[in-house]
Amino acid sequence: MxxxxxxxxxxxxxxxxxxxxxxxxxxxxxxxxxxxxxxxxxxxxxxxxxxxxxxxxxxxxxRVNSCVSCDARDGLTVHHVVPDMYRRWMPLVIKSKSSRDLLLLCKICHDGYEGHALKLKKQLVKKYDIALEGKGWIQRPDYRAARKAAAALLRAPEKIPQSRIEELTTTVDSFAKGEGWTDLKWTDILSKCSELKDTFQGPDFVEHGECVVGQLMQNTNDRGRWPDLEEFVKQWRQHFLDHLKPKFLSSRWTVDGDIYTA
Ligand SMILES: [Zn+2]
Known part of the structure; x- marks a missing residue:
């Protein structure tokens, strides 16, 4: 045998x-x-x-439980060779059993690699024209002004000069009127304003990974698979090898290893 x-x-x-x-x-x-x-x-x-x-x-x-890069046995984390922000949007036939792309790294090697991974993500930002924060954020400067004014009034009004208190009060009051909060008590208005979020995801919001994987899945081959997505997985595997140069990774782990589960 x-x-x-x-x-x-x-x-x-x-x-x-x-x-x-x-x-x-x-x-x-x-x-x-x-x-x-x-x-x-x-x-x-x-x-x-x-x-x-x-x-x-x-x-x-x-396989032994040790870092594939330095063989350390302590402080191990499971590293996603293809970052989870992309993998989670991939079809089940790729992501359901991606254990090939889960490797053990100690915290030091993991942290060392993350800086390199971030550089690649920033290249992907340009290539696929999608910020790491995603797109479709809605900014409301008026919410922000009302929140800050209300927070200041709630925090320590005794420390604020009277003229400033009047300005802050006017800001909150006109915001509340604009929102139609005419029946609310002043304390409730202050508390509602202080909880306003001035940046939030709008109805068309799309995450970075979702957008990238969506573009990678536009081309299908005659077997109904996604050649661009395959290249993307291999790109991350190669990037991992190039930058970490893992000395304790099995030689059987290759860039061209299976991507699909079936
Ligand atoms: Zn290590």
Whole structure:
């Protein structure tokens, strides 16, 4: 048995021990026998194919819990090679099982890479003409003036000169009249004004990632897949390799590894 096949079997045994009901299921169908050397394991009588990953694929490997860049064992985080702000808008056949693009990094390596990732995101801002904050924000300077005036009046009116109090009061009062808040008590008006948001997402708001992925999905090939989106995933994988130069990442993890789950 070669090494990768051994890995595949080890993995299956571990799973089967965990799910012993499943072991019973296999044995009752004569698909497995009690394992010769593991008391609690069974031996499959057929060759498991997994999810179509070949024996030399990264996905069938045993992996250790350490940083793929520096091998540190502490302070590990799961790093999304394709940032979540993009991945979340991708079709299920890509994002539902993107474990290939989830890699362990320690906090130091992760933080070190994030600066590089931000540079790439800023290039994408230009290429796809969409700010990182998204577009469709609505700004209301009148809300802002009313909120600030109300907040000042609520905070410490005794510290404000009388002439300024009158100005602030006029600002809040005329705003409240404009909003038709004529029946409200002054304290309620102040409190409502102090909670106003002067910047908010309008009805046509679109997030950066949503806009980028939307453009990447405009071209489909004859198999109904998205070549531009595939290139985008590979671009992030290559970027990750180029900038982090991960010394402890399996050589089976490649830029061209599977993108789709089926
Ligand atoms: Zn590290």
């Amino acid at each position: 070669n090494q990768s096949r051994q890995h595949q079997y080890n993995y299956l045994f571990a799973l089967i021990i965990l799910f012993s009901k499943k072991a019973q299921w296999y044995m009752s169908r004569k698909l497995a026998n009690p394992h010769s050397s593991h008391a609690k394991a069974i031996q499959l009588t057929f060759e498991a194919k997994g999810q179509g990953h070949s024996a030399d694929d990264y996905m069938v490997e045993d």
